[in-house]
Amino acid sequence: MSVKILPIADPKSARRYALKALRSHPRLLAGAIGMNAAAAATALVGPRLLGDLVQTVVAGTTVAHVTGIALALLAFVVLEALLIRGATVQGGKLSQAVLAEVREEFVERVLAVPLSTAEAAGSGDLISRASRDIDSMGRAAQYALPAIVTAVLTVSLTVVGMLVASPGLALVMLVAVPPVVLATRWYVRRSTAAYLAYNAAAADVTEQLAASTAGAATIEALGLQDRRIEAGDASVKGTYDADIGTLRLRTVFLPSVEFGYRLPTIAALLLGSYFYVNDWADLGVVTAVVLYTQQIAQPLAQARDWLYTVQTSLVSLARLIGVAEVPPDREVRAHAADERTPDGERNLVVDKVTFAYDDGPDVLHGVDLTVRQGERLAIVGSSGAGKSTLGRLMAGIHRPGSGSVRLGGTSLIELPLDELRGRVALVSHEQYVLGGTLRENLELAARPGSAPDDEAIWAALDAVDAKEWVKALPEGLDTVVGAGGTGLSPAQSQQLAIARLVIADPEVLVLDEATSVLDPTSARHLERSLNALVAGRTVIAIAHRLHTAFDADRVAVVEDGRVVELGSHAELIETGGAYARLWSSWHGAPADGQELAGKARDADSSLYPGSR
């Protein structure tokens, strides 16, 4: 049972995607870059005027002249501040627009990922993309990208300013190039992997602590104290090693880059005095150039500190857009057939269906089954026989490997999703309460454009025996449930899940162990009141509790991916086959139960030689 990770886009297409997203807002992009550049250009005037000030003071001047220069300086400073403000606003709008697009597109794609792919990957991969990767993109777009853009613009324009002041003295900037470029190249090649390793290790610390917290009672019951301390310490060791890894990189990178951007000041002093002595530059120009070399330190230091954020965010972006590379498993056709039986019924027909998960072996081997409109069919069989898989195929969730599942003549995988859910819906034993109010949790099942009124919601809750406890909640239907809200018991969550199905009101209901966490008496009560409410609808119930089979019109017994028996409860008991054995064993009849257990042991001991 290997976990398959979802696709990750290659770094090149991630970069292309990022550039395209930025370019799709040309006005914001131009505004942000233009104003940043203008601000950086304005900032160049300061040192020049200051240089003039020094020059005139040395040459001898009046207070009025000095005041004039100072006022001009102030004017440029105000202009620079205004430009920075404009650039921040434009940049903020731009990054917010791009971020919103990236995350909305990601969620849209996740909602369309074939379920079999999502299941093979496990929920962990998608969850970390939805949380950590989106957050990492956010940090990069909000802080890192503007800082780097500012640094690049400041450095380039400072060089321009130097060239204007004195083309010869501007050469001092060249001494910065080798150390900065070499150190950055060295670092960029290594840092992504190092910081990703760190992120993974840090996530492990949180995860181990969360697991120990969730299982604190188990730790005490089984005396697992030392083992959990060990697991926690091991996660600390992992982070420490990863931390030291990134620290090593910074130990080389930080001083090299810093040396690079501090060196031009020294060069400017030496070359400046040479120029001054030879009268190629006056004192004002030399002062300005020295001050320029100082001006690049701050933005470069900031860009340096944000560099890895940009890199890791590109990795995150590759993971976010990679979801789009999953091939779709539905092929929507425009028109739906409406094939009816001579009695005017729309049957659900499973026709020679096979199915395999990914490249695994077939779990269904040519299943044929016809469920009449309005019929209640129970599917029983042992764990791993393929019951749930069959149920999902009958709900149009999976695409059959070969053969087809048709409702009224239309193949389920050719129906658009909206239309499919109006026809077939499935509730499984997995209950998941989504964060939001109770009403929202139920409304999401409604067909597009038809929000159910309170009356319909209460009727659905009544049908699943949930009316009482919902009424008792402080805010009734508006109570916030799920993550961060009122906690619901597994039984309550399952009732909600079935209530959603009632609201969806499809032609065909598939219940996959949908009442398994309820105690047997409540489960049976719920099933009966549900059956009364959806009378006339086709119900397919997969169950390990056989009273469900007893209550159904027909029972299909699935073994090893095949339907081995099909008929009413009474017929199958009479036949005395697998179902009859199952029934008597479940019912607690001694002799058959013993025989059954004996057989089962023979079957599985061959899989596990060590048990003999």
Place this chain on the structure above:
Amino acid sequence: MKKYPVPDPGIPDNRSAARYLLWLCRRQWQSVASGAWWGVLWMVSLSLMPAVLGQAIGSGIAHKDAGELLRWTMLALLLTAFTIGAGLCRHRSAMANVYAAEYRTVQVVTRHVVKLGATLPKVVAGGEVATIGSSDIMSISGGFQNLSITVGAVGAICVVGVIMFSVSLPLGLTVFLGTAVLMATTAYLTKVLHRRQSGYRSTQSQLTAMAVDITAGLRVLRGIGGERSFGRRYREKSQSLRTAGEQVARVQSWFDSMQVLAPKVFATVVTWLAATFVIKDELSVGDMITFYGYATFLTLPLSVLGQAANAMTGAYVAAGKVAGFLRLAPEFPMVPADPPPAATAATARLTDGRSKLSVPRTGLLGVVCADAADADGLARRLTRFTDSGSPALGGVPLAELPLPWLRKRIVLARNEDTLFGGPLARELTPPGREADLAKAIHASAAVDIISGLDDGLETVLENGAKNLSTGQQQRLRLARVLAADPETLVVVEPTSAVDALTEARIAERLAEHRRGRSTVVFTSSALVLDHTDRVCMVEDGVVTAVGTHRELLAGCPAYRSVVDRGGE
């Protein structure tokens, strides 16, 4: 640099936030001290730079004095090298501080979680511990990261003060008063900005929660067709985050422009003032450039102080939460002691006075509760996970028995138990228990699960075994507790999530596997009950009938109504 994890993180001072932080400081005093030392050296060396540059231009270049220039330039070069070296040392010490605070806190919190055990869920929400694990630890280490730079900033401000006042008293005063005003302005803007940012962040985490919700609940959405309505809700929320982000950018833009405007206006004023002094021959040109340098330089240590004040406040709040968590005490402390002989006697029976339940020394005892909710309470009482009723072992109340001994002697297994991550073979064998794992796996009908895994027993399980179905998890939990092989095992509904065939296997093998030991099974499964030696029927919390499964089925209508799975 010290290595982590340390073998023993020590006993934390949990009396208050300040005491906890002081305790951490004491534990890592070397890195705290070296961080402060390098912090001062680094920032002071930075603060000397404007003076050196001023002198190089003023007395070297302006006077065309090559010797003077070379001296000052060499000094500038040395100073630069020193600044870079000291900056690196400071960074490494600051990181050592971060690691020490972060890892030691993780270690003491983990140890405390483990110590609280079953008490934890009763006294604190799981989410709160998770926040400690993620954000609070980060806040504490953030405070420690700022420690060295803070000391450095204070040192630099003092050095600059001495230089400026020695050059010119009125200018020095102007610079210091000006920076004080600047600092107050920045502090105010920072506060406004943080308020906006925290609003943005809370919307952002709501949106993240929604995305996580969608991915975690994907199967449910798929079954019922909620994709569209959820996609729409996400888009709406995402757009409102976008609007909030734009508002933050607007506040941020004022902040950013003030960050540029204020120090530059200030530097201009100082330079203008200095220039008038130079004209009046009260100041040299070099000094003027120096003053300009300091007026701009001082914004660095001042913004460092502002940022550090924020980080320290955050660390203090987080340390308060950690100390508060560390103050929680387990309901029943684990005090090792020798049990009284009455409880260790071969005839010592586990009994419960209130329910009149008596557990035989050997054999499989089934307990059927008319109200399913009673089973859990009774099971927890018999194993002293709650103190109520009057459970006793060999007549000695459980509350008077040493807990470490009791936990080994009587084990409770519930469906709420967690499977922890790790190699399966290890996770299924509780520590300090010698048992035959293969036999336990066979007895819990889990053989097919293991053979279905790529690496069999060497497969590394995720925490919570989320990749396995509920039925598979249930069988693995049973295998683990059977491998623990305790003298008395109390197990609640061990077959609720498995199909009838598997249930039949487990029922038969359980009795065989536990032969010679004492087992209490709370269940309503006829299949399991049929394999018990004896069954107790519990109604309203009291045993009302005792007998074999067949006897009760025949003679006890209440029993039949709970257990019988007939079709009416």
